Amino acid sequence: HGILVLLENVETYLLHLQRFLDCRTEEFDLDMDGEKSPICYKEITTALRQWIxxxxxxxxxxxxxxxxxxxxxxxxxPRNxxxxxxDKLLDYERIESKSTLSYDEQAVANTYRTINTLLLNELPRFNGLALxxxxxxxxxxxxxHKDLAADMEQLFQSFAQQLPHSHLHPSAFWEWAESAVLEGAKKLQTxxxxxEDTLNAPVVQPLSPSSQRRLKQLTDKHGSGKIYQVASTVVGSRDLDLNLGRGELVAILSEADTRGDKxxxxxxxxxxRGYAPSSKLIRYHQAMEDPPPSPHLIVPLDVNGKRRHSYTPESQPMRVVGQPYFQVIAAYDFTARGNHEVSLRVGEPVCVLEPYDKRGNREWSLVEAISGQRGYVPSNYLSMKPV
Structure with a gap:
């Protein structure tokens, strides 16, 4: 086991070294004072990365x-x-106490003694050679590493007089180096x-009708300050974990589990009710105003008085019969959450194929976007404008 751990550490060391060699810092312009300093640093970096x-x-x-x-x-x-x-030890212990052995039992005993003798004689020698x-x-x-340090020291000494801060006393130089590293680390942290702030910034998006109902339910029960939105899909892997889709709303009951894990x-x-990773939850900021209700879109029935569905094979898309000088457009941006929905941008014209979903629910409308893609959008995200 120790050899495997040592080998893993060596491979990790080589991986980090290779990643360092992949950084071609000499190809970038350095923001340094003077003309010679950038040239010296580039020559040093080139020598390190290409030869040493x-x-x-x-x-x-x-x-x-x-x-x-x-x-x-x-x-x-040896491991095998x-x-x-x-494996042979159990059989050997079972027949060892017998006074007489059968031919097969004698073969088992001889095999075990041979293996045991081989291990006792050869394994210590093998371990000694391995060590x-x-x-x-x-x-x-x-x-x-001593040779590497000597090569690097020789390289830097050849440029010592041309590098900045070479005139400083060693204690002053290390003080400057420490402050420079800390300043760089502070900038990197910023x-x-x-x-991180940009990635975690709340994205205000109008909610679907079902999400609006859940928002009202959770707000009435827990208050608006406890409402969070799922930033990315959550798949539960432990007991009491929830499976949540991206964009779902939840209310925070406790910011830690029963073991205190935050x-x-x-x-x-x-x-x-259940647990969700805190890293995938962001505070929900409600939009300033709710989308207005969509106009009443009427779709004629077929000759038999039945609704036709645009997904039915060999059926023609049904066009909205509305006022002749009006166009249906998206009143708000909408981001599709699955293959059955279609994303729209505000002001984008659409063709309403059916003002209801497969269950006849008029809160969702089947539309065709200008790109030709079909899918469902909330009906109250649609409006009409004069053409």
Whole structure:
């Protein structure tokens, strides 16, 4: 197990080294005082990335990584032998107390004794050689880093007089270096915070009729300050976890679970109660005004008095029979939450195919957008304007 952990650490080390080599900092313009300083830094970076560190990586793979992989493969044989010995041990203990053994039982006993003797004689030698290899690789690893440090020191000394702050006393230089690093870290933290604030900024979007009813229900029960919206789909993986779709509204009951874990919040999803990850919940900010009700859109029936559905095969899309000089448009932006809905932008003209859904509910209308895509939108998101 220790060899596998060591091999994993070496592979992680090489991965980080490769990622560092992939950063081509010498190709960027540096904002530095003076003309020589940027040139010196670019030459140093080029030497590190193209010669010194690639040579070090090659030696790491040849002298450390490959021997560790070989040692890992060699461990398979002893491990299988130990497992086989354990399998035979039960049979051997069962027949060991017998005074006379059958031919098959004698074969089992002989097999176990052979395996046990082999392990007792050879396993200590194998462990000793493996330990010797590991110590040798650790010594090689240490020497390689000494060589790397010497190469880097020689490189920097060749540019020492041309670099800024080379005239400073060592204590003053390290004080300057520490302040520069802290200042850079502070700027990076500010950038990360700005990005996080932008990503977590509440997006105000008009709600569907069912979501409006849930909003009223949750607000009346828990208050507007407890209302949150699901930022991305939640799939429960533990007991009492809820499955929530993106955009659903919930009310916060507790900002921690029964064990005090603040990453799981207890929420009310309109009757269903359970836990949801706090990282996927954002505070809901209600829009300033609700969308106005949609106009009454009338669709004629067929000759048999039955409603025709545009999804029925070989049926022609039904056009809205309205006033001759009016156009149906989207009064508000709407973002589709599934394949059965269609996204619309405010002011986008649409063709209403059916002013109801498959169940005859007039709160949803089947429309065709100018792109040709069909789907459902809330009826109160549609309005009419003169042409």
């Amino acid at each position: 560190l690639p040579t070090f990586e090659k030696r790491m793979r040849t002298l450390i990584h490959k021997p560790l992989c070989a040692l890992r493969d060699l461990l398979v044989g 032998l130990i497992r086989k010995r354990l 010797q290899m590991i110590w040798s690789m650790l010594g090689t690893f240490s020497c390689m 950038v990360c915070q700005n990005v 990453r799981r919040w207890l929420v009310d999803a309109g009757g269903r």
